[in-house]
Amino acid sequence: MSDLIPTINESDRILVSGRDLHEFLEIGTQYTKWFDRMKDYAFVENTDFVEVSQKKLTSHGREHVMINHHLTIDMAKEISMLQRNERGKQARQHFLEIERKWNSPEMVMKRAMDYLNERVEKLQTENLVLVQQNNELQPKASYYDMVLQNKSLLSVSKIAKDYGMSAIKLNKKLHELGVQYKQGDIWLLYAKYQDKGYTQTTTHVIDADKSRVQTKWTQKGRLFIYSLLREQGILPLIEREEMKEGRECQTI
Structure with missing residues (x-):
């Protein structure tokens, strides 16, 4: 199932492609119409999901802009429950397992270490820039x-x-x-x-x-x-x- 519903791991959250979820749940309705109906369940844009545009080549080799959405894992779980079928149940269990691993002490520590390493690297880069600027401002030795x-x-x-x-x-x-x-x-x-x-x-x-x-x-x-x-x-x-x-x- 993890191959059918891939997730997008950001530094502070997990996101799910709306189209990937739509495909796994075997929804017969066109994606954009289906998603508009899902939004009626009080999901808030830029909080529960964000709209993204993706370029895709058609069978004729033409470029086509396709609308997709990145959902929070909480929204993905709720949508899965709304389907009231086996595929929805499987998707929800899948997302619960991902959450469990994401919130494990090991993963929390790993994200904290990754964040600290990024901060150290950023500070080192900023320090090098400051040193370089300071050297440029310093007069040459007389x-x-x-x-x-x-x-x-x-x-x-x-x-x-x-x-x-x-x-x-x-x-x-x-x-x-x-x-x-x-x-x-x-x-x-x-x-x-x-x-x-x-x-x-x-x-x-x-x-x-x-x-x-x-x-x-x-x-x-x-x-x-x-x-x-x-x-x-x-x-x-x-x-x-x-x-x-x-x-x-x-x-x-």
Whole structure:
């Protein structure tokens, strides 16, 4: 019988196709006329049943719109009782068995778990959207922020790369601005900057007789160069790109 009267299981109720029930009960009257008569038994549309339109192909291959109804299982049981015949009794017993299984503790728990899983999935999706929107609203990390997150010593060539220039050009610029002077093969800071913690001098031993002295910049020194060059209108590449993007957004 379950194959002859299939049910539609929604999250909170069971529905029955009016046409499937009409066919099982072996009603001789045309479906729409029969159903109009059943509605006279005080069944309320959108409470006890909903009207649905279904497209169906005729034997000639033409598309035909067929009216059907989805009934609550309580309405399906009452209609079955109204028939006062064996088929009606079988249908009612069938619906009672479906209700019994639907209301079993196992099925109630399953529906509760399904609902919770759907809610969790929905909340996770909403959270991902919020995170994405928040990330889009967050400004990109500035050069200053990037420097603060770094604690290592840097060669002048690495700092120069931030500005898209060579180490030779940056050293020359710092010399022109009165920051450093060259002694032999190394650059040294002028006295006014020597005790600021901008640089550290390291010695690289080559062999027993040879060594090489290198001057590296601290992150504090890197920020000093940043402020100094900014006053000259020289910005690191990362900030130039941000300014370019900002101008492009304004013109859109």
